[in-house]
Amino acid sequence: MIRIKEFIVVEGKNDTLNLKRYFNCDTIETHGTCLSTFTINYIKKAVLTRGVIILTDPDGPGEKIRSIIQQRVQGCKHAFLKPEQCRSEEKVGVESAGFEALQEALSHIATSSYEEPSISLEEYNSLHLDQQVLRNRISMHFHLGHCNNKTLFKRLNMFQISKKDIERFLQHDKSDSDHLENK
Numbered sequence: 001m002i003r004i005k006e007f008i009v010v011e012g013k014n015d016t017l018n019l020k021r022y023f024n025c026d027t028i029e030t031h032g033t034c035l036s037t038f039t040i041n042y043i044k045k046a047v048l049t050r051g052v053i054i055l056t057d058p059d060g061p062g063e064k065i066r067s068i069i070q071q072r073v074q075g076c077k078h079a080f081l082k083p084e085q086c087r088s089e090e091k092v093g094v095e096s097a098g099f100e101a102l103q104e105a106l107s108h109i110a111t112s113s114y115e116e117p118s119i120s121l122e123e124y125n126s127l128h129l130d131q132q133v134l135r136n137r138i139s140m141h142f143h144l145g146h147c148n149n150k151t152l153f154k155r156l157n158m159f160q161i162s163k164k165d166i167e168r169f170l171q172h173d174k175s176d177s178d179h180l181e182n183k
Contacts, residue, residue: 004106006051006077009043011065014095015055022099023106028052033064040072047075053109057093058083058146070158079105080145108143110159123163124153127170141169 004025010016016027028046030039046052054069056062058081069076083092085101097105129135129149139147142165144155156166 002103004053006053007043007046008079009052009054009056009065009069009076010094011056011062012095015057015093018095018097019055019102022102030056030065030069033061033068035065035068040069043069043073043076047073051075051077053077053079053106055079055081055094055105057081058086059092062093063145063151075111077109077111078145079109080143081105082140083146105143110143117157118160118162119153119156119166121153124156127163127166137173138166138169141173 001022001024004023008019008025008027009030010019010027011030011032013029016029019025019027028039028043043052052073052075054066054076056065066078081094081097081101085104086093086097088096094102129138129152135147135149135152139145139152139155142156142159142161144152144159147155155161
């Protein structure tokens with residue numbers, strides 16, 4: 001069983017049970033979007049002792065929890081599940097994810113940074129990322145989770161991804177697409 005040193009922040013006990021099926025890990029459960037002061041302080045202490053990985057459901061409440069923690073606790077790492085990899089008949093989330101999806105998410109950890117912006121708003125706008133399909137390809141490639149336009153811009157800066165990084169990906173992605181079309 002793979003050991004994970006950091007605490008993993010999840011939403012509830014079913015998420016914990018699913019993770020513990022595959023990993024030797026400790027979790028911190030938020031019990032929904034109304035994070036208590038106790039839970040926030042526990043996460044702050046965990047960041048200082050072993051580190052924290054936030055792994056919430058790829059849905060609205062999961063993003064809200066991630067955002068609240070991000071605003072109140074510095075130094076957290078982030079892992080993102082793809083919605084199509086963690087869907088059951090009833091729910092989308094950590095509790096429905098299989099080993100491969102969880103392993104992929106936990107092997108692409110991103111640490112947020114509040115250093116100098118890696119991409120300016122002008123540079124971002126010059127990339128013309130108006131299409132959701134294109135934003136999805138970028139966010140999936142860089143393991144940033146599902147993003148609308150505003151969230152993608154914010155996460156690119158949080159994880160220090162530059163315009164050049166995006167252009168390299170887009171060029172490589174276009175070359176792969178062209179190659180497939182010519183077959």
